[in-house]
Amino acid sequence: MATQQELQVQQKREVERKQESTIPARVFQPVADIFETDHALTVIMEMPGVDKSNVDVSVENDILTVEGRVNFSNYEGLQPLYTEYNVGHYVRSFQLSSKIEQESISAQLTDGVMTLVLPKAEKAKPRRISVA
Amino acid sequence: MLTSYGDPFETLFALQRALEARLSSDWVGASTAGMGSYPPINIFQKGDDFVAVIELPGVGKNDLQIEAKENTLRIAGKKIVAYEENASVHRRERVWGNFDRTFSLPIQINPDGIRAEYRDGVLSLLIPRAEREKPRTIKIS
Numbered sequence: 001m002a003t004q005q006e007l008q009v010q011q012k013r014e015v016e017r018k019q020e021s022t023i024p025a026r027v028f029q030p031v032a033d034i035f036e037t038d039h040a041l042t043v044i045m046e047m048p049g050v051d052k053s054n055v056d057v058s059v060e061n062d063i064l065t066v067e068g069r070v071n072f073s074n075y076e077g078l079q080p081l082y083t084e085y086n087v088g089h090y091v092r093s094f095q096l097s098s099k100i101e102q103e104s105i106s107a108q109l110t111d112g113v114m115t116l117v118l119p120k121a122e123k124a125k126p127r128r129i130s131v132a
Numbered sequence: 133m134l135t136s137y138g139d140p141f142e143t144l145f146a147l148q149r150a151l152e153a154r155l156s157s158d159w160v161g162a163s164t165a166g167m168g169s170y171p172p173i174n175i176f177q178k179g180d181d182f183v184a185v186i187e188l189p190g191v192g193k194n195d196l197q198i199e200a201k202e203n204t205l206r207i208a209g210k211k212i213v214a215y216e217e218n219a220s221v222h223r224r225e226r227v228w229g230n231f232d233r234t235f236s237l238p239i240q241i242n243p244d245g246i247r248a249e250y251r252d253g254v255l256s257l258l259i260p261r262a263e264r265e266k267p268r269t270i271k272i273s
Contacts, residue, residue, distance in 0.1 A: 007170035007211060007231040025144050031225040035215045042216070046226060048187040048253035072143050074256075078176035078183055080154040085172040085187065088148060112189035112253015 009084075015091050026088040030068070030114070038126055041100065041118040047090045048112035049074075057107045057116065064105070065093040066114060099124035170231045171207065171255075180266055182237065182259040189253035190226075196250065198257070200243035205257070208232040240265040 012028045030045040043064075047055070050068035058065050068090040075087075096102065101119045108115045151174065176183045184205070188196065191211045199206040213228035215221060240262035247258040 007227055007229040009170050009172050010225075010227060025141065026148050031227075032223060033213065033215075033221070033226045034223040035219040035221045037216050037219045041222075042219070044226065046189040046253070048189040051252050072147055075147050075176070076143075078178050080150050080174065081177050081182070082173075082175040083151045083154040084174060086148055086151045086155075087174075088144070109252075111192065111250075112187075 012085060012088075026086060027091050028086075028088050029092050030066075030090045032092060038120075040120055043094065043114075043116040043118065045090075045092060045114040045116075046112060047109075047114055049087065050090065050109070050112060050114075052109050055107075055109060055114065057105070059096065059102050059105065062096045062098075062102075063093050064096050064116070064118075065091070066107075066116070067091050068114070169233045170227075171233065173233075173235065175237075178258075180261050182239075182241070182261065184257040184259060186255040186257070187253065188250075188255050191253075193250050196255070198246075198248055198255075200241075200246050202243065203239065203241050204234060204236045205246075205259075206232070206234045207255075 010031060013031075015027045015029045030047045032046075033044045035042050045066060047068040049070040051071060054069040054071060056065075056067040058067075070087055070089055072087075096118070099121050101121045104119045106117045171186050171188050174185045176185065186207065188209075188211070190213070191209055195212070196207070196209040199208075208231065210230045211228045213226050237259070242260045242262045245260040249256045249258075
């Protein structure tokens with residue numbers, strides 16, 4: 001893959017909810033890449049500042065939700081002088097199809113990047129049909 | 133000013149409000165690579181010293197290069213986004229590529245005393261103020 005392009009700053013997108021939140025905190029939607037192979041669907045999300053112990057991955061009513069909380073105690077005693085981005089927790093949900101084996105979803109978090117592997121159910125895997 | 137509250141929510145709001153208030157402050161001035169360059173930087177004051185917090189998710193420690201000279205800092209490196217072979221991409225929102233950002237602080241710093249830490253995709257630089265910059269108490273004789 002080409003790596004020669006120049007990186008652009010991405011503005012963080014705030015989560016838009018159907019219901020209004022009762023607390024005025026900003027929650028951001030992590031950027032995501034999704035790709036599919038024969039065996040699985042992989043979702044990669046960027047959540048800088050989120051530690052492994054502060055992340056929740058849940059599946060409820062076929063909706064996969066990933067929540068990452070930033071540890072604000074690192075900012076204690078710091079007074080901002082110049083800022084270019086805001087910090088906040090991250091939330092993002094995806095609708096799962098029945099083709100996903102929900103019990104075997106695995107998650108990994110390294111360097112602020114969350115990788116979710118959603119294995120496809122046996123019936124959803126492509127089959128090669130030989131011509132007799 | 134960030135104060136420590138017992139309520140973690142209050143700490144969060146205070147921080148977010150403070151960050152918002154400082155958004156596009158001209159403290160760094162119109163330097164060579166001002167706003168809008170990658171990676172985005174937040175600069176804080178911590179006592180006499182400064183802390184620069186830079187979000188670089190997915191950038192390996194070995195792909196990151198940090199240089200300091202006088203009051204100028206350079207952060208360069210590359211961010212790689214790789215997909216598995218034969219994968220069909222459904223959604224592509226992450227950005228990748230090379231970055232090289234130089235910024236100058238409007239104060240004298242001690243470039244030899246800078247400490248860098250990379251954790252969970254966030255780079256923190258502890259930048260000590262130069263000894264000669266520190267305020268001195270002047271006694272009236």
